[in-house]
Amino acid sequence: MKKNINIAVIGLGQIGSYLLNEINLKKKDIELKTGKKIKVVAISAKNINKKRKYKIKKEIFYKNPIDIIKKLDVDILFEAIGQSDGISKKIVEISLKNKINVITPNKALIAKHGDFLTYLAEKNKVNLEFEASVAGGIPILRTIKEGLATNKINKVYGILNGTCNYILSEMEKSKETFSNVLKKAQNLGYAEPGNPKLDLNGHDAFAKIRILSSLAFNKKISKANCLMEGIENIDFKDVEIASKLNYRIKLLGITEIINNQLFERVHPCLVKKDSYIGNVNGVMNVVIVHGNPIGESILQGEGAGPCATSSALMSDLLSILRGNIKYPFGIPSAKRKKPKIYNIKNYNNSLYLRFEVKDKPGVLSQITKHLAKRRISVERLIQIPDHKKKTASIVIITHKSNENDVQNCLKSFKNNRNILKKPTLIRLL
Amino acid sequence: MKKNINIAVIGLGQIGSYLLNEINLKKKDIELKTGKKIKVVAISAKNINKKRKYKIKKEIFYKNPIDIIKKLDVDILFEAIGQSDGISKKIVEISLKNKINVITPNKALIAKHGDFLTYLAEKNKVNLEFEASVAGGIPILRTIKEGLATNKINKVYGILNGTCNYILSEMEKSKETFSNVLKKAQNLGYAEPGNPKLDLNGHDAFAKIRILSSLAFNKKISKANCLMEGIENIDFKDVEIASKLNYRIKLLGITEIINNQLFERVHPCLVKKDSYIGNVNGVMNVVIVHGNPIGESILQGEGAGPCATSSALMSDLLSILRGNIKYPFGIPSAKRKKPKIYNIKNYNNSLYLRFEVKDKPGVLSQITKHLAKRRISVERLIQIPDHKKKTASIVIITHKSNENDVQNCLKSFKNNRNILKKPTLIRLL
Numbered sequence: 001m002k003k004n005i006n007i008a009v010i011g012l013g014q015i016g017s018y019l020l021n022e023i024n025l026k027k028k029d030i031e032l033k034t035g036k037k038i039k040v041v042a043i044s045a046k047n048i049n050k051k052r053k054y055k056i057k058k059e060i061f062y063k064n065p066i067d068i069i070k071k072l073d074v075d076i077l078f079e080a081i082g083q084s085d086g087i088s089k090k091i092v093e094i095s096l097k098n099k100i101n102v103i104t105p106n107k108a109l110i111a112k113h114g115d116f117l118t119y120l121a122e123k124n125k126v127n128l129e130f131e132a133s134v135a136g137g138i139p140i141l142r143t144i145k146e147g148l149a150t151n152k153i154n155k156v157y158g159i160l161n162g163t164c165n166y167i168l169s170e171m172e173k174s175k176e177t178f179s180n181v182l183k184k185a186q187n188l189g190y191a192e193p194g195n196p197k198l199d200l201n202g203h204d205a206f207a208k209i210r211i212l213s214s215l216a217f218n219k220k221i222s223k224a225n226c227l228m229e230g231i232e233n234i235d236f237k238d239v240e241i242a243s244k245l246n247y248r249i250k251l252l253g254i255t256e257i258i259n260n261q262l263f264e265r266v267h268p269c270l271v272k273k274d275s276y277i278g279n280v281n282g283v284m285n286v287v288i289v290h291g292n293p294i295g296e297s298i299l300q301g302e303g304a305g306p307c308a309t310s311s312a313l314m315s316d317l318l319s320i321l322r323g324n325i326k327y328p329f330g331i332p333s334a335k336r337k338k339p340k341i342y343n344i345k346n347y348n349n350s351l352y353l354r355f356e357v358k359d360k361p362g363v364l365s366q367i368t369k370h371l372a373k374r375r376i377s378v379e380r381l382i383q384i385p386d387h388k389k390k391t392a393s394i395v396i397i398t399h400k401s402n403e404n405d406v407q408n409c410l411k412s413f414k415n416n417r418n419i420l421k422k423p424t425l426i427r428l429l
Numbered sequence: 430m431k432k433n434i435n436i437a438v439i440g441l442g443q444i445g446s447y448l449l450n451e452i453n454l455k456k457k458d459i460e461l462k463t464g465k466k467i468k469v470v471a472i473s474a475k476n477i478n479k480k481r482k483y484k485i486k487k488e489i490f491y492k493n494p495i496d497i498i499k500k501l502d503v504d505i506l507f508e509a510i511g512q513s514d515g516i517s518k519k520i521v522e523i524s525l526k527n528k529i530n531v532i533t534p535n536k537a538l539i540a541k542h543g544d545f546l547t548y549l550a551e552k553n554k555v556n557l558e559f560e561a562s563v564a565g566g567i568p569i570l571r572t573i574k575e576g577l578a579t580n581k582i583n584k585v586y587g588i589l590n591g592t593c594n595y596i597l598s599e600m601e602k603s604k605e606t607f608s609n610v611l612k613k614a615q616n617l618g619y620a621e622p623g624n625p626k627l628d629l630n631g632h633d634a635f636a637k638i639r640i641l642s643s644l645a646f647n648k649k650i651s652k653a654n655c656l657m658e659g660i661e662n663i664d665f666k667d668v669e670i671a672s673k674l675n676y677r678i679k680l681l682g683i684t685e686i687i688n689n690q691l692f693e694r695v696h697p698c699l700v701k702k703d704s705y706i707g708n709v710n711g712v713m714n715v716v717i718v719h720g721n722p723i724g725e726s727i728l729q730g731e732g733a734g735p736c737a738t739s740s741a742l743m744s745d746l747l748s749i750l751r752g753n754i755k756y757p758f759g760i761p762s763a764k765r766k767k768p769k770i771y772n773i774k775n776y777n778n779s780l781y782l783r784f785e786v787k788d789k790p791g792v793l794s795q796i797t798k799h800l801a802k803r804r805i806s807v808e809r810l811i812q813i814p815d816h817k818k819k820t821a822s823i824v825i826i827t828h829k830s831n832e833n834d835v836q837n838c839l840k841s842f843k844n845n846r847n848i849l850k851k852p853t854l855i856r857l858l
Contacts, residue, residue: 022579022722026579029579030579032760032761032764033578033579033756033759033760131576137577137723137724137726138726139572139575139576139577142571142572142575142576143568143571143572143576146568146571146575146744146747146748146753147560147568147571147572147741147744148568148740148744149462149743149744149747149748150451150455150458150459150462150740150743150744150746150747151740218461274708276708276729279703279705279708291740292736293451293735293736293737293739293740294566294730294731294736294737294740295566295730295731295736295737296730296731297566297567297728297729297730297731298727298728298729298730299726299727299728299729300705300726300727300728300729301723301724301725301726301727302723302724302725302726306722307722307723307724308722308723308724310722311577311579311580311720311722311723312576314578314579315575315576315577315578315579317579318575318578318579319575319578322753322754323752323753324575324751324752324753324754325751325753327462330462331461331462332461335461
């Protein structure tokens with residue numbers, strides 16, 4: 001690689017403009033560590049005049065990012081727009097085809113088009129780096145690719161969405177409802193003000209899980225939907241009851257290989273209060289890797305925000321400048337096979353079930369009868385009456401039960417007039 | 430780098446022989462990930478006939494490792510003997526001078542001769558890799574060099590010695606004395622059967638701290654002795670009292686930059702029971718990095734043993750095979766300056782002090798008078814009488830106090846007949 005490196009930054013929102021500032025601040029340090037002189041030769045965004053925390057050089061601004069590729073000699077391009085398709089995909093695709101290295105924090109893009117873009121990168125012998133797409137500042141992709149390089153990994157899981165973790169932690173701490181805490185999160189900038197749906201419904205964490213799976217297990221990115229549930233239906237009542245039972249509720253992303261089949265899922269989990277993961281609160285992320293021979297490795301750090309994201313983007317930049325690794329997913333594209341998908345109907349797990357019922361004789365036995373019929377055995381049962389409303393909450397922790405049996409069982413309560421709401425189901429870790 | 434890579438493994442103890450087995454098991458995986466075919470062409474150890482868990486190929490055994498360099502075309506050499514000088518240093522030195530890449534888990538060697546060996550590696554344009562020298566299977570060196578590459582790091586600390594952490598955790602759990610738990614650790618293979626001194630007195634952790642400092646702060650390896658205390662004088666009584674006060678005792682290694690000066694230390698610490706580090710028990714290691722912009726990053730994993738060490742050695746191997754990074758300490762040797770050393774006399778910290786005294790009037794006031802004279806103010810004081818022996822333990826938690834004042838104060842009790850033993854001092858984190 002030549003000594004002088006030209007860089008373009010596309011997208012100048014929170015991430016892009018913070019990154020630009022970091023690049024300028026760290027130029028000397030980068031030259032010291034890599035021997036390369038870097039220069040930002042082009043920037044692009046929707047709006048040149050938008051108010052930004054850091055000033056931009058208007059003389060290198062391009063309205064249309066495609067023009068940059070056509071007109072300039074760029075070596076490394078940062079894509080920080082963040083769409084799964086559209087201009088994000090277009091600019092990354094054109095860059096790779098023009099032998100330009102690409103760095104992006106865009107999990108939606110990689111989860112959706114990562115296989116194709118990887119193929120392009122390998123074909124054109126350039127790097128496609130996306131450390132910032134998973135768990136922000138935690139260098140988890142690099143750790144799996146390099147630090148744990150020859151370990152046989154069979155499970156990766158963790159807290160991958162800081163917004164959800166903040167909301168769940170804060171509900172427990174402040175004893176406030178989901179919607180109140182969501183408003184607080186929006187005011188603090190932890191949740192999108194307009195549409196926080198992609199964070200809350202598990203979609204964001206699922207994109208990260210897809211990337212982790214394909215890297216950890218050396219497979220193509222899965223297109224299958226195993227199990228994705230968000231935290232929108234978590235009631236303060238659940239947080240409170242879980243706490244009394246010595247649990248906390250966390251939104252976890254989990255990917256593992258069971259009998260050579262890939263089982264990817266994102267859903268709320270009850271985790272023990274004295275467990276490691278039970279004590280990762282607020283906007284922090286944590287990723288836990290099970291591998292052989294290494295055993296369990298845990299990485300914790302800031303999962304989002306311009307600081308953490310920039311740290312990861314810069315590590316990608318240095319990796320390219322040092323001439324490191326070429327395979328975006330650790331092994332050549334052609335060797336990555338499609339994963340076989342685990343059938344969730346075979347899945348057995350302990351569950352937390354909460355039924356809101358009319359407080360009258362016989363209701364409890366109706367529930368337990370149905371459970372027994374489906375071979376769902378009860379480990380613990382708590383009935384909490386609400387005398388004013390003449391209702392009760394019945395909380396059941398089950399022994400390991402089959403997912404399919406449980407879903408069928410819950411369906412059978414649908415027309416039961418004594419059960420006032422759709423029962424709440426939260427899986428135990 | 431050519432396609433076929435010849436490897437030599439020197440030292441076939443627990444680590445070396447496990448590593449050999451791993452290399453054989455992972456050959457295909459390595460070729461997939463790096464495109465290189467590796468072959469172990471030579472091995473060496475003191476004794477060819479020693480009983481080993483994995484069989485060795487006697488036809489590639491060399492009694493004198495120097496012969497391997499002379500006679501064969503080796504590309505990568507593993508040094509797994511473990512001496513800080515002697516044959517370990519000799520073989521690494523000769524290898525680097527002969528343009529052979531070197532991988533070693535030998536912290537004693539790197540902490541003592543790392544600067545010189547790094548100079549040799551850079552001069553001969555080969556890699557010197559030592560990920561396994563610090564925190565076993567936790568890829569902390571790679572994370573600092575690559576994952577957090579452009580962060581400005583100001584503090585790195587953690588539990589770096591699994592033996593000590595096991596002993597301290599086990600004392601709390603089993604309520605047994607130091608010497609009993611040490612015996613247990615020796616039986617389990619966690620502590621050296623003959624001479625566990627280097628683990629217990631902090632020497633082992635200190636070597637790791639020296640390596641971490643020079644990498645994190647881009648300085649030459651310090652030769653100064655700031656502060657090194659082991660766990661040999663920790664009494665079960667201290668573990669018990671700490672627990673009542675909601676603390677645990679951990680042997681920590683801490684390195685930080687204070688006013689541009691390097692402060693390296695290893696000593697037992699009182700850490701809060703509900704803190705992250707307070708819950709890392711048994712033989713686990715943890716490293717915490719404070720950097721800007723990343724904030725706090727935590728890495729936890731197995732700190733010792735052949736599995737963890739091999740995982741790190743193999744990550745070094747892949748790094749070399751992929752043609753990664755050339756500077757062993759992240760930046761060129763010539764740019765790494767000698768660190769200025771912090772004067773511990775300026776250090777202020779809260780302390781736990783335990784005095785064993787005769788249980789008679791006036792003793793407490795003698796102690797508190799001396800403390801007051803040295804401006805050491807008391808945050809908490811507990812007196813625990815032993816009526817049978819007519820003695821008492823006086824435990825004091827101080828406000829932040831100056832290290833020099835405290836040491837002078839403790840000296841002044843030396844000839845006090847009412848104080849039955851040298852007082853115990855444990856710093857708070």
